[in-house]
Amino acid sequence: MKNHLTLKQLQNGLQNKDYSSVELTNYYIDQINKYNNSVNAFITVDYEKSLAQAKLADEQLKLNKSSDLTGIPIAQKDIFCADGWRTTCGSKMLDNFISPYDSKVVELFNQSGAINLGKTNMDEFAMGSSNETSFYGNVKNPWNLDCVPGGSSGGSAAAVSSGMAPAATATDTGGSIRQPASLCGLTGLKPTYGLVSRYGMIAFASSLDQAGPIAKTSEDCAMMLNVMAGHDHRDSTSIKRDKLNYLDNLNDSIKGKTIGIPKEFFNSDLDEDVKKVLDRVIDEYKLLGVNFKEISLENSHLSIPVYYVIAPAEASSNLSRYDGVRYGYRASDYQDIENMYLKTREEGFGDEVKRRILVGTYVLSAGYYDAYYLKAQKIRRLIATDFKKSFSECDLILAPSSPSTAFKIGEKKEDPVSMYMQDMYTISTNLAGLPAISAPAGFINNMPIGFQLIGNYFSESTILNFVHEYQKQTGWHQEYPEVR
């Protein structure tokens, strides 16, 4: 079998009976056996379960009862609860947690006939931009094993980039889909907040968390989103809308459309090399007949501070349930209930998680709430208003995905603020709840880097269309690393 086939190619292969789902699943199992030791993209695999699903999928395929993803193996970020699967969220706290139920996302993939290949590594509770906060060790970037894959969905990105999975689910709270996609040379879509159900997706910051796909192409992202998107009555923030087929508009002409260039992102702080890459992206789009217009997102410089008030505040509360009482890790030696809480949480959580719980607790405390949390919420509205104004002037907004290519493992670990800056171009869309994609734009010193397109609410079709048109005439998304 050829390496690095897209979902579309795999769908055709299965339909044409070039191979069965069991054969295909075995192929990916071989790839995992070959590469996971060096890349560390998977936390949990269960080949028996995967192959059982594949057998069922083969029956469906025989009966022609299949949908687009039937029989195709997909990796699941270990933030999604899957019935009978260990679901750790990258934390010691949930090291022994076997989920008794399926998240909506996993349920939808199961219904579509996709195969769960395994659970991918991630920053602990999705807090991190390098996958170094995982209890299960850092994931390595398949393009250079000394480098980080980005985070928090680093395991999903590395699994796809190294060819251990054709696509993977991921989540994005401040850039956790787009930044690893950028650093691993992949296409990753963060949908509009509320488009994909959060039911069964372990919460980090509830008002920002959103699930989406990491895949090789825009078309594959559309196939993934076709499965993932949709209203779910079990998530009160899930939005009721007619279901779209995101493949329908992929080939629409984008001639005469307008992309906005926010001057605040394209200023002197932008890395020279990254700017050169983005200039090439602009040139490609111009060839496709797209117009460019300078716009302003004047409050975007406040995104990081606002995010690092709101996300930790929500996280501090969301993570309170990990108390050792009902499931998960419990310290073995304690005197009383308070001591059990203390030891369980001290031993069960890593440093970055503790740091954010402390910050979040602080900003919600009596006397600080107004100055931090409330003020942050107000600025959040201003940031959303900036976007709203901009979309009256353009169809999509171009931005960097990450400030640089993948950095060395350990390089930023001791400097949380410089780590937080990794998300400087992605965070504002989470605060506004907008959809955005990162797609491969080229290489800097042999390491991939992406560009970001941000759209208005529910403009996923437009975003995927723009990237698909770009990918029809560029080859960056077809470059794959030799894992050594």
Next chain:
Amino acid sequence: MNWDIVIGIETHVQLTTNTKIFSGASTAFGKPPNENACLVSLAYPGTLPVLNREVVKKAIRFGLAVDAQIAKKSIFARKNYFYPDLPKGYQISQFELPIVNHGFLNINIKNQEKKIRILRAHLEEDAGKSVHGIHDNATGIDLNRAGTPLLEIVTEPDMSSAEEAIEYARKLHNLVQWIGICDGNMQEGSFRCDVNVSVKPKGSEKLGTRREIKNLNSFRYMQQAIDYEVNWQIEQLEDGNEIIQSTVLFNPDNGETRAMRSKEEANDYRYFPDPDLLPLEVTEKDISEISESLGELPVDAISKLKNNFSLNDSDADLIASDKATYDYYLNLIGYDLDPKITANWVLGYLFAKMKEMELNIHQIPISSDQFSLLIKRIMDKTISNNAAKKIFDLLWEDSNKNVDQLIEELGLTQVSDSSSIVPMIEEVLANNQQMIDQYRSGKDKAFNALVGQVMKISKGKANPGQVSDLLKEKLKEF
């Protein structure tokens, strides 16, 4: 020094819904531990709350029943604290924007109406329960109750005595059952009060420091707890001590209140809007639909009883003290009965019997047909009140018996014709000169004794009213 007592009450009313406020788990009481604990109740990773709209309807019902404003938009917040029976580490509760604001409930104290203002009522979820003493060295956690819907009703500090507080609590207890939002079962914790008590020098404008007595689930405890607390606070102040704001627990065994350890209450709850739930929106249409279905309220019932049936204040209050009694009474009146006689019978002999037998009004073995017939036979003077009690008891024993048959069988027909009664009176007067003298010297008791003698001779069948009238006349002649 004289003191004013200031009391405000927060009541946790458990709303009667089949399922919990944020999940589909059952709210049934008395199940084995954790049988009603679904994944949401257990706060499993990834689970999310979904609001049960029934709960909202019940909160609106309450708001309308106390003439309150219903908020078009209210917010669920998270109240963060660690406790083993609080599975998420936070309680979802309305904080800054509750669904019900600014209503009132009138109470009657010594025949005076007093308005108790209701500041707010907000929706929240109940916690689970820690179970001690089952496991060695460990506490059991039962999450059946976790997520049960509560409406917390908060008054202004408008009550100035334990009596007023109890009266308010009783009125509220009646109301929430009346409008069908709570089963009122206080033993099971469906209705529990936190009572804030402070005292201040008589007439002083400045409120004293309050202490909050937590979790009182009986009116008797409430009375005892307030009495004890008020005395304690006055004693402290008179001894020159200061009251420290605190939460206290009432111990029914010794009737005392005791402050919780400061550690038990030193909490910064870090409230913030729950990002898992959208703001709760209520439309004008929702409100008007519920308003139409609300029906008669206790306050309407009381004025109907007074105006249409000429009952006095206290009878009207008692009949309308719960909906079942009121409905029962109205049903009886529907048989064309005298409202006053009927009220006397329901509140008197029937209630006494129910209390004796520990039955509620739905469990009375006598049919309304027979009970109403019995009252009719009193009204038409066929039988005396005492004879009616005998028949009532027999009907209670055997519901197949019939009133008229029993009167016949037992020969209880009342003698009401004077030609039969007068000879009996004459006989009594002839034999009781001493009593007659006593009567003449102004002793009323002697008159009653004479009536008694006549009744005895009639074997209880003479109409006592008539005996009394005829006797009075005869005594003038004698």
